[in-house]
Amino acid sequence: MRINKFLAAAGVASRRECDKMIAEGRVTVNGKTALVGLEVSESDEILFDGKRVGICKNEYYILNKPKGYICSVSDDKGRKTVMDLMPANVGRIYPVGRLDYDSEGLLIMTTDGELAQKLTHPSHEVPKTYLVKIEGTMTEAALNPIRSGIEIDGYVTRKCKAHIVETNKLFTKIHMTITEGKNREIRKMFAAIGKEVLLLKRIKLGEITLRGLDRGACRKLTAAEIEYLNSL
Secondary structure, eight states: OBHHHHHHHTTSOOHHHHHHHHHTTOEEETTEEOOTTOBOOTTSOEEETTEEOOOOOOOEEEEEEOTTOBSSSOOTTOOOBGGGGSOTTOOSOEESSOOOTTOEEEEEEESOHHHHHHHHOGGGOOOEEEEEEEESOOOTGGGHHHHHOOEETTEEOOOOEEEEEEEOSSEEEEEEEESOOOTTHHHHHHHTTTOOEEEEEEEEETTEEOTTOOTTOEEEOOHHHHHHHHHO
16 A cells, blocks of 8 residues: 555544655665555555554544543643543554544544544535534524635635524523634634623534533444444
C-alpha cells in the first residue's frame, strides 16, 4: 500500500497530513528517507520521527465531554484534557474535531486518522446537532438569520437547521444542526444577533447520540456505529 495510507492506518495522522510529514523528511523506510507515493508493506521497517510504526487495529470511542476539558492530547497550561477521561490503557488516540473548553457533549475519539479527516472536513458536510441554551425569550422568526447564513469573522456561515424546543422568560433552548464547525462558530452566530450562549452541548453526530452515556463517561463504538460513520 502507499506510505501515506500505511501511516494513516497506523494512527499517525490523516493521509494528507502524512504526505506533508513525508515531504518534510520525517519518515524513513528501511533506513532511507521516504518519498511521497512510495509503496510499502508491513514487512518494511517504517519509522516516524525515529520511532517504528506499524498497523494495528484501530480503536473507536464515544465520549460525553464535560465542560472544563480541552480537546487535545496535552496542554502546556496544565489544564485537564479529554485524555484524562479515557481508559488508562488506551492507545495513541485523538479527538475528532473540537468542542471548546466551555462546551460539552458528544466527541468521537479514535486512532483512525482517515476517518477523523473524513468526519471533520467541510466537504463531507457531516451533520452535527447541538442543544443551545440562550438567555431570555426567542421566537422562531428570530432564528431566520442564523438558518439562512450569517456573517461572522468575514465569512457567511452555511445554511443550517434550528428550531426552539423550550422557551420562557428566563431562557430558550434550541436544537441546531450544522455541517461545518469552525472555532466557536455557534457562539459567534448567536452573538451576531445579540444573544449570548449559556450552554452548548453536542447531542448528535449524524445519527450517533449520547443515549445512556453519563457526563464524563466513554464507551467503545459498536461495529454498526463504526460502519455507519465510515458511510457518511
